[in-house]
Amino acid sequence: MNILVTGCNGQLGTELQKIAASETQHHWVFTDVDTLDICNKAAVETCFDEQQIDACINCAAYTAVDKAEDEPELATLINTFAPKVLAEACLKRDALLIHISTDYVFGGDAKEPYKVDDPINPQSVYGSTKAEGERLVRESGCNYMIVRTAWLYSSVGKNFVKTMLMLGDTKDEINVVADQKGCPTWAHDLAMALVTLLNKNGKNEVHETFHFTNEGQITWYDFATAIMELGGKTCKVNPITTDQYPTKAKRPAYSVLDLSKIKAYAGIEIQGWRESLVKCIEELKRE
Numbered sequence: 071m072n073i074l075v076t077g078c079n080g081q082l083g084t085e086l087q088k089i090a091a092s093e094t095q096h097h098w099v100f101t102d103v104d105t106l107d108i109c110n111k112a113a114v115e116t117c118f119d120e121q122q123i124d125a126c127i128n129c130a131a132y133t134a135v136d137k138a139e140d141e142p143e144l145a146t147l148i149n150t151f152a153p154k155v156l157a158e159a160c161l162k163r164d165a166l167l168i169h170i171s172t173d174y175v176f177g178g179d180a181k182e183p184y185k186v187d188d189p190i191n192p193q194s195v196y197g198s199t200k201a202e203g204e205r206l207v208r209e210s211g212c213n214y215m216i217v218r219t220a221w222l223y224s225s226v227g228k229n230f231v232k233t234m235l236m237l238g239d240t241k242d243e244i245n246v247v248a249d250q251k252g253c254p255t256w257a258h259d260l261a262m263a264l265v266t267l268l269n270k271n272g273k274n275e276v277h278e279t280f281h282f283t284n285e286g287q288i289t290w291y292d293f294a295t296a297i298m299e300l301g302g303k304t305c306k307v308n309p310i311t312t313d314q315y316p317t318k319a320k321r322p323a324y325s326v327l328d329l330s331k332i333k334a335y336a337g338i339e340i341q342g343w344r345e346s347l348v349k350c351i352e353e354l355k356r357e
């Protein structure tokens with residue numbers, strides 16, 4: 071298959087590039103905003119035609135959660151309008167769209183992991199624009215797999231793990247919220263799961279939504295403590311409440327995603343968050 075990856079220089083796209091480097095089954099076309107702006111419908115159509123795209127993995131997104139509160143138009147363009155452009159391009163050519171979404175589509179007041187079909191209730195501009203993007207992909211009629219993930223990190227770009235390691239080098243102690251619970255996800259593990267989904271489905275008809283994160287549920291405080299420990303930092307981590315750390319965008323207090331559907335469908339085992347964190351930190355130490 072000819073596979074288009076958009077937003078390929080971000081965290082997830084970079085992991086797909088690494089996997090593709092040792093994968094010979096498919097022809098991969100990697101693009102980012104400088105080579106294919108997914109908001110540009112004409113450019114998307116041309117790319118699909120010229121490259122004869124059979125599947126598109128949309129890793130492009132507006133991911134600055136707080137900044138989105140001040141830039142709702144731009145966030146809407148990239149997270150809502152552009153997925154529709156990609157979905158329409160896929161529909162015309164009977165191609166598959168693998169579209170990535172977020173735990174922030176949920177309200178955060180649940181007491182047990184969110185199932186794929188649970189009602190959404192986004193609390194932020196980012197969450198709303200991603201939820202609308204999902205809706206337009208579903209309504210387009212194209213073959214799609216929407217994969218919601220959460221708390222993504224990797225050795226590239228900006229993320230919580232890299233921020234904590236940097237603070238570990240520069241601060242004696244830091245405060246981290248201990249009343250928001252979720253699931254960290256190593257971008258490498260998500261990329262592997264996406265390739266498994268792609269290979270399993272091939273060009274067959276599909277209209278499914280999945281959840282993928284690493285196994286286990288923790289707070290940002292737990293996560294920060296583990297990062298400091300595994301990164302060999304002596305910086306002390308103090309637990310605080312969300313009220314003590316006001317942010318522009320409201321975060322869900324509980325955004326744990328139920329993984330049973332993707333495990334059964336793709337036949338995969340998912341690593342625990344700590345095992346994957348160890349591997350990512352090892353990778354960062356090697357760099």
Ligand SMILES: NC(=O)c1ccc[n+]([C@@H]2O[C@H](COP(=O)([O-])OP(=O)(O)OC[C@H]3O[C@@H](n4cnc5c(N)ncnc54)[C@H](OP(=O)(O)O)[C@@H]3O)[C@@H](O)[C@H]2O)c1
Binds near residue numbers: 102103200
């Ligand atoms: N990061 C998280 O914690 C998290 C959590 C849950 C879900 N997700 C979802 O997971 C997916 C991957 O996230 P990520 O962390 O890998 O994102 P990322 O690192 O922010 O990468 C996104 C990439 O998309 C590019 N991009 C932005 N606008 C574009 C456009 N108009 N056309 C083409 N490319 C464009 C960005 O370029 P610039 O850098 O130049 O803007 C960047 O290279 C996204 O759908 C995101 O919503 C992420």
